Amino acid sequence: MSVLDSKVPAGPLAEKWNKHKADIKVVSPANKRKLDIIVIGTGLGGGAAAASLGELGYNVKVFCISDSPRRAHSIAAQGGINAAKHHQTDNDSVYRLFYDTIKGGDYRAREANVYRLAQVSNLIIDQCVAQGVPFARDYGGLLDNRSFGGAQVSRTFYARGQTGQQLLLGAYAALNRQIAKGTVKSYPRHEMLDLVLVDGKARGIITRNLVTGEIERFGAHAVIIASGGYGNVFFLSTNAMNSNGSAAWQCYKKGAMFANPCFTQIHPTCIPVHGTQQSKLTLMSESLRNDGRIWVPKRKEDVEKLRKKEIKASQIPEDQRDYYLERRYPAFGNLVPRDVASRAAKERCDAGFGVNDTGLAVFLDFSTAIARLGKEIISQRYGNLFQMYEKITDVNPYEEPMMIYPAVHYTMGGIWVDYNLMTTIPGLYALGEANFSDHGANRLGASALMQGLADGYFVIPYTIGDYLSKDIQTPKIDTNTPEFDAAEKAVREKIAKLLAIQGTRSVDDIHKELGHIMWNYVGMARNKAGLTKAMELIRELRGKFWKEVRIPGTNEEFNQELEKALRLADFLELGELMARDALNREESCGGHFREEYQTEEGEALRDDEHFSYVAVWENKGENAEPVLHKEELHFENIKVAQRNYKD
Amino acid sequence: MNLKLKIWRQKSAKEQGRFEEYHVENISPDTSFLEMLDILNNNLIHEGKEPVVFDHDCREGICGMCSLFIDGRAHGPDDDITTCQLHMRKFKDGDTITIEPWRSAAFPIIKDLAVDRSAFDKILQAGGFISVNTGGVPDANAIPIPKKDADESMDASACIGCGACVATCKNGSAMLFVAARVSALAKLPQGRVEAARRAKAMVAKMDELGFGGCTNTGACEAECPKGISISHIARLNREFLAAKLKD
Numbered sequence: 001m002s003v004l005d006s007k008v009p010a011g012p013l014a015e016k017w018n019k020h021k022a023d024i025k026v027v028s029p030a031n032k033r034k035l036d037i038i039v040i041g042t043g044l045g046g047g048a049a050a051a052s053l054g055e056l057g058y059n060v061k062v063f064c065i066s067d068s069p070r071r072a073h074s075i076a077a078q079g080g081i082n083a084a085k086h087h088q089t090d091n092d093s094v095y096r097l098f099y100d101t102i103k104g105g106d107y108r109a110r111e112a113n114v115y116r117l118a119q120v121s122n123l124i125i126d127q128c129v130a131q132g133v134p135f136a137r138d139y140g141g142l143l144d145n146r147s148f149g150g151a152q153v154s155r156t157f158y159a160r161g162q163t164g165q166q167l168l169l170g171a172y173a174a175l176n177r178q179i180a181k182g183t184v185k186s187y188p189r190h191e192m193l194d195l196v197l198v199d200g201k202a203r204g205i206i207t208r209n210l211v212t213g214e215i216e217r218f219g220a221h222a223v224i225i226a227s228g229g230y231g232n233v234f235f236l237s238t239n240a241m242n243s244n245g246s247a248a249w250q251c252y253k254k255g256a257m258f259a260n261p262c263f264t265q266i267h268p269t270c271i272p273v274h275g276t277q278q279s280k281l282t283l284m285s286e287s288l289r290n291d292g293r294i295w296v297p298k299r300k301e302d303v304e305k306l307r308k309k310e311i312k313a314s315q316i317p318e319d320q321r322d323y324y325l326e327r328r329y330p331a332f333g334n335l336v337p338r339d340v341a342s343r344a345a346k347e348r349c350d351a352g353f354g355v356n357d358t359g360l361a362v363f364l365d366f367s368t369a370i371a372r373l374g375k376e377i378i379s380q381r382y383g384n385l386f387q388m389y390e391k392i393t394d395v396n397p398y399e400e401p402m403m404i405y406p407a408v409h410y411t412m413g414g415i416w417v418d419y420n421l422m423t424t425i426p427g428l429y430a431l432g433e434a435n436f437s438d439h440g441a442n443r444l445g446a447s448a449l450m451q452g453l454a455d456g457y458f459v460i461p462y463t464i465g466d467y468l469s470k471d472i473q474t475p476k477i478d479t480n481t482p483e484f485d486a487a488e489k490a491v492r493e494k495i496a497k498l499l500a501i502q503g504t505r506s507v508d509d510i511h512k513e514l515g516h517i518m519w520n521y522v523g524m525a526r527n528k529a530g531l532t533k534a535m536e537l538i539r540e541l542r543g544k545f546w547k548e549v550r551i552p553g554t555n556e557e558f559n560q561e562l563e564k565a566l567r568l569a570d571f572l573e574l575g576e577l578m579a580r581d582a583l584n585r586e587e588s589c590g591g592h593f594r595e596e597y598q599t600e601e602g603e604a605l606r607d608d609e610h611f612s613y614v615a616v617w618e619n620k621g622e623n624a625e626p627v628l629h630k631e632e633l634h635f636e637n638i639k640v641a642q643r644n645y646k647d
Numbered sequence: 648m649n650l651k652l653k654i655w656r657q658k659s660a661k662e663q664g665r666f667e668e669y670h671v672e673n674i675s676p677d678t679s680f681l682e683m684l685d686i687l688n689n690n691l692i693h694e695g696k697e698p699v700v701f702d703h704d705c706r707e708g709i710c711g712m713c714s715l716f717i718d719g720r721a722h723g724p725d726d727d728i729t730t731c732q733l734h735m736r737k738f739k740d741g742d743t744i745t746i747e748p749w750r751s752a753a754f755p756i757i758k759d760l761a762v763d764r765s766a767f768d769k770i771l772q773a774g775g776f777i778s779v780n781t782g783g784v785p786d787a788n789a790i791p792i793p794k795k796d797a798d799e800s801m802d803a804s805a806c807i808g809c810g811a812c813v814a815t816c817k818n819g820s821a822m823l824f825v826a827a828r829v830s831a832l833a834k835l836p837q838g839r840v841e842a843a844r845r846a847k848a849m850v851a852k853m854d855e856l857g858f859g860g861c862t863n864t865g866a867c868e869a870e871c872p873k874g875i876s877i878s879h880i881a882r883l884n885r886e887f888l889a890a891k892l893k894d
Contacts, residue, residue, distance in 0.1 A: 052781040067702065068768050070808055071710040087788070123782070130784035132777045132838045134800040134831065141791025159801055165709055166804060173776035180772040188765065211757055240705040274677045279685050280706040388708060391725070391732045392679075457781045506692040508685065552697050557659070558758040560700055561692065 004257070004616055004631045007418040008112040013637045014094075017116045020419070021462055025469035032057035035468050036220040036476065038205055040192050040247050042069030044164075044449055045432025046226030047171035048456025054178030056461060058468075061218055062175070063187045063207060065242055065563075070172045073228055073240040074432075074452060077164025078285035078385065080146060080156035081128075081449040083121035088145055092153040094118045099638060101447060104150040104337050105412070105440020106590035106606065107640050108260070108614070110633065112419060113437045120458040121450050125157055127457055131170035135159050146381075147290050148445035150337035150645075156446045161285055161384045167449055171456070190216075191563065192247045193494075194487045195223065195254045195428065202428035203477045204484060206491050210563060213556040215491055217484045219477030221468055222427045224460065225251055226452075229411035229433040231264065233571045233578065234523075235515025237408035238270055238283040244567040245574050248415050248434050256423040257616045257629065259416035259436035261574065262582035265443055265591050266524050267409030268294075268341035271392055271402075272361040279508075281407040282392055284364070285385055286445040289334045291369035291378065292402070294341070295321045296353040296362050306355050313355070313363055313401045324348055332645040339442040339591045339604070340645060342406035346524050347602060349405070356403055365401035406524060410448060412439040412591065413581070416616045416631070420463035421455060424618075427467060431455035436614065441590025495555050498565050503548035507564040510545050514538065514568070514575055522579050527595040531583040535576050542572040577617060577626065584628060587611045608640055648674045648735060651743040652687065654699055660755050660763075666745075676736035680723060681706060681713065683735055700759040706731040708872065711807030714814070715760055716747040721811035721870040729809060729872045749814035753821070753857045764810050766856045767824060774848035775828045777838050796834045803831035805873040812867035812875075818859030823867040825849050826883035827875050833886060843893065846886035 009020040027035065035058050039050040042064040050062040064072060084097040097118040102109055125143070129135065135157050136144040145154040159166040178184040189210040196204040196217075204219035230245030231237040252258045269284045297303050298320050305311040324344055326333045336344075345362050348354070355361050370378050375398055379386070386397045393403070415423050415430035417437055422429050432452040439447065521534035545568065553559045588597040588604035589611070597605045614631040649672045657664030671687050678686075681703050688698035704712040708729040715730045717723035723733045738744065746760065754762040804827070812823040829846050832838030838845075861880060868877040 048781075055780045066704060066710070066712060067764055068808065070768075071704055071712050073705065073710070076705045076707050076709050085787070125787045126784050127781060129787040130777065130779045130837055132800075132832045132835050134797050134804050134835065135787075136801075137792055137794045137797040139794050141793055142788050159804075162709065162801075162805065165807075166801070169804065173771070174779075174781070176768070176772040177776040177778065179768075186768070188768075240710060242704050275675055277675060277678050277682055277686055279679075279682045282707055387727065388732065391708075391728050392734065394677075394734075394736060461781065504693070506689045508689055550692055550695075552692055552695070558700055558761065561698060 004416065004629055005418060006110060006631060007420060008110070009419065013111065013115050016112050017119055024462065024466035027465045027469050027472065029057050031472040033059070035059065035471065036061065037222050037224065037464070038218060038220040039063070039224045039226060040205070041072060041226035041228060041434070042172070042175065043072035043074035043226060043228060043432060044167060044171055044452030045434070045456045046224065047072065047168065047175050048453050049224055049226060049431055049460045050184055051171060051174035051178050052457055052461045053464070054181070054183035057183065060178070060184040061187065061220065062184055063190045063192060065189065065191050065210065067188055069175055069186060069188065070168065072168060073243050074449065075165045075168045076240065077449050078161045078283065079148065079287035080158035080163045080446040081124065081167060082148065082155050082444070082446045083125045083157060083450065084118055084155060085122050085125060087143060088154045090153045092155050096153065097121060097155065100151050101438065101444060102440065102638055103643060104444040105442050106604065106643060107440065107608070107612070107635065108589055108633065109438055109440030111635060111637055116459070117438050117451060117454050120454045123458055124450060124453045128167055128170050131173060133159065133166045133170045146287055147335060149286055149289060149335045149341065150444040152332070158287065161287065161382060164449055167453065171453070192250065193491045193566065195250050196484050196487045197254055197425065198477070198481065198483045201426045204479060206487050211558050213554070213559065215488055217479040217488060219479045221471050221474060221477065222429065222464060224429045224431060225415065225434050226431040226456070227434050229414065230571070230574055231408045231411050233514065233575050234408040234518045235511045236273065236278060236281050238267060238281050241280060244570070246567050246570045248430070249570040249574055251415055251423065251425065251428060252619050254425065255619065256425045256428055257416045257618050258413070258577065259614050259616045260413035260581065261578045261617065262522070262585060262592055263412035263441050263590065264408060264578070265338055265410040265412060266342045266406045267338055268345055268406050269364060269404045270407035271389065272356060272358065272405040282388070283409060284389060284402060284404060286338070288364060288382060288385060291381065292334065292364040292366050293323055293368055294325050294334055294362055294364055295323045296348045296355055298322045300352060303353055303355060307357050313365070314367065314399070329645040331647045336645045337442055337444060342524060343593060345406055361403040361405045363401040364404045366397060367401070370398065410443055412436065412441060412443055416614070420466065421460055422463070422467065429460060429464065431460060441592055495562065498549070498562065498569070499551055499555065501547065501549050501551070503550045505548045505550060507549060507551070507561055507568055510541065510549060511568050511571070514541055514572060517541065518575055522575070522582055525593050525595050526582050528583065531579045534579040538572060538576045538579065545569065545572055580626070581615055581617065584615060585611055606642070648676060648738065648740040650674060650738065653743060653745045654760070655747045656699070656759055657756050659758060664756065674735055676734070678735045679706070679731065680717070680733040680735065681731050700761050702761045703731055708732040709807060711809040714749045714762065714809060716749065716814060718745050721815045722872050727872060727874050729807070749810050751813045751819040753819060754810060754813065766858070767808050767810065769856060770821065770825060770849050770852045771828060773852035774845040777832060778841060790836050792835060800831045800834040803827045803834070803875065803879050806875055807873060809872065811870050811872060813858065815866045815870040816859065817864065817866070818862060820861045821853050821858040822861035822880050822883065823871065823875060823877065825853050826879035829883045829886055830879040833882065842886050843890035846883055847890040850887055
């Protein structure tokens with residue numbers, strides 16, 4: 001038997017979660033007070049978990065790298081959150097949301113987890129409304145919905161273009177209430193630098209105070225990682241500048257296995273790269289595809305004129321425009337899933353139809369919608385996004401179409417977890433983007449918020465009790481033990497080693513080089529030769545990093561270069577694992593596209609016979625190759641099929 | 648573009664700060680302001696000097712982490728945006744740009760351009776929430792909310808907690824920040840229940856933390872990157888008065 005036990009309960013799919021909740025143990029209020037839980041990260045997963053566990057009466061310590069829990073990157077999610085409320089009577093249901101999510105993920109997610117996600121989705125909306133989240137409403141006072149990619153129903157709840165912000169403010173408010181009550185203690189500007197195991201169980205962490213540089217120890221009965229994704233391995237991404245994979249990576253190095261690291265989401269609608277001095281890419285919400293139509297010119301001569309700025313997009317007549325998504329995918333049109341839309345944009349640009357001077361851009365056009373609905377309605381729906389676009393590009397999208405191009409946005413891969421969201425280390429849990437569990441090889445739009453809050457509000461508060469019920473006799477975790485000594489010493493040595501290098505290159509300089517390797521070989525299109533080369537190049541760059549990086553200043557101060565260097569050191573290892581995983585997966589599925597495996601029409605070609613599994617990697621130490629374990633995926637409730645968004 | 652930068656450098660909260668001059672060259676007008684600072688910092692590192700510390704994160708104008716007083720204006724010379732959304736095309740080749748941290752008694756400087764805004768968290772911990780636990784809440788559509796009220800709540804809830812209002816106010820008042828949260832919740836039936844208590848608790852905490860009083864100059868509204876209206880301050884005052892009358 002595999003070392004991986006997913007702990008999926010027996011019984012019919014729809015009854016698994018309720019049955020499981022009935023079967024697992026609970027901890028009495030008197031005992032909860034004696035148990036400590038550490039939560040890393042304050043986004044929707046971590047914030048919701050910390051608040052909910054505090055409400056239950058556990059002693060919670062919550063850590064974030066920002067100056068306030070409210071700044072976690074969940075805040076930047078724009079478009080919305082899915083739920084199977086079926087308010088639009090368009091034949092939506094828990095089953096349909098489940099089905100769309102499994103299909104959207106290209107049949108590489110675990111059925112039971114995804115079904116539970118769909119089941120609790122409705123509770124999330126109720127919870128957020130009760131917290132005062134100002135979701136959009138119709139004139140009758142009831143909640144409004146919009147549509148998102150990969151679905152033919154309208155199930156996305158939203159708060160203008162700031163849904164993530166509003167949901168996070170709800171979780172942050174719940175967290176603040178617990179901080180005031182004293183059940184949760186908040187540690188902003190603290191970064192987790194190591195996980196501490198005692199007798200094989202997660203029992204604490206080592207942190208660095210980002211303001212003073214102080215290295216501190218914290219013990220707990222359980223540790224929850226909700227530190228987000230690792231998209232910044234690409235240097236340029238839509239992730240916040242400080243988003244990083246380090247907390248998750250420390251867990252991997254301590255024995256938590258890492259699942260599907262190569263599953264990266266390249267989001268189709270981002271503002272194109274403008275030059276080499278760029279630090280960050282900006283997302284334009286998927287919700288824009290409700291009313292925006294994506295196109296490039298049909299004729300190369302129009303492309304040439306656009307690039308030379310001799311004509312404007314609006315001057316190209318309707319019959320000379322190639323609305324390529326509507327042409328290729330009539331049933332879903334502009335609302336195909338993200339991976340499909342991204343590849344289609346790349347295909348047109350590779351064929352020479354890119355509409356800007358770099359040749360890497362397509363149009364997202366609102367003229368049809370403005371003609372149909374009027375500028376006022378479009379402004380109500382997307383005003384803040386249009387304003388953001390204009391501030392960045394100096395182009396008014398009410399008059400000329402937006403230019404967009406795919407960019408790294410989200411990582412479906414992450415720490416492997418079982419049905420209880422526990423990793424392969426007892427007492428260590430992973431929530432939200434930091435785990436791998438729900439989105440398979442491609443996440444649908446408006447599902448990240450749903451998963452973060454589902455994990456934080458409605459899953460972990462139940463499942464952690466089952467584990468902690470066996471720990472009620474364990475006293476407070478003593479941090480003056482050899483295990484904590486060793487972990488702290490290792491952290492101090494790593495920092496000292498980095499500071500001592502005093503080479504010639506800045507952290508950003510090396511990070512940009514890593515980003516180029518990742519984008520060119522582990523990006524939207526991958527192949528065997530490229531991935532093999534990427535692994536070599538990353539190893540080489542890692543060697544250079546440890547010889548050539550220059551970090552000014554000391555540990556004992558606010559040192560942003562040191563923070564970045566510690567994160568880059570981990571990205572330089574994680575990047576290699578991503579390439580290794582992509583090389584192993586000899587099929588195309590979702591966001592993972594291997595050029596060798598495609599249909600005649602250029603669609604992703606899965607190999608269910610050989611690759612219908614979660615690839616789970618176990619660290620074997622610095623100089624040894626990681627070992628691959630497989631969690632076979634069984635689809636008992638869904639017929640596995642070639643994804644079809646055409647009819 | 649070639650630019651001269653006058654940047655506030657300060658080692659720590661305890662030490663004296665001063666302006667230092669830097670030059671950056673060949674900056675594209677399409678570069679964002681913070682990318683320009685990234686370029687400066689990389690140059691400084693290559694020269695063996697200490698880079699300038701500044702807070703930033705999402706670079707999309709929503710996390711509220713970036714700050715900066717640029718040429719005497721919070722978030723610089725453009726309206727309705729944060730510093731991270733400011734682009735160099737708003738400046739001219741050869742300009743001298745002065746960059747300072749937020750300056751307020753309640754926001755002590757940590758280093759260079761980064762300040763400590765934890766006072767905002769403390770104000771919200773005093774009452775900026777609705778007292779409900781996870782689960783056991785009514786159906787989301789059980790209480791219809793007039794679209795106008797939901798929209799007004801959303802207007803107020805757009806606050807990103809950046810602190811531009813405090814930094815801009817000559818009194819260092821946090822009234823717009825407090826009012827936005829009080830208003831966002833008071834406009835909803837779910838938040839109405841605790842509205843008076845909330846207003847009172849948050850105002851008391853604000854006063855305790857050393858923020859100044861409001862004299863209705865409207866500077867906060869003018870510099871708010873999210874265009875939060877000072878009409879929310881009037882609502883806060885009403886809630887506060889109602890709470891006091893009940894005492």
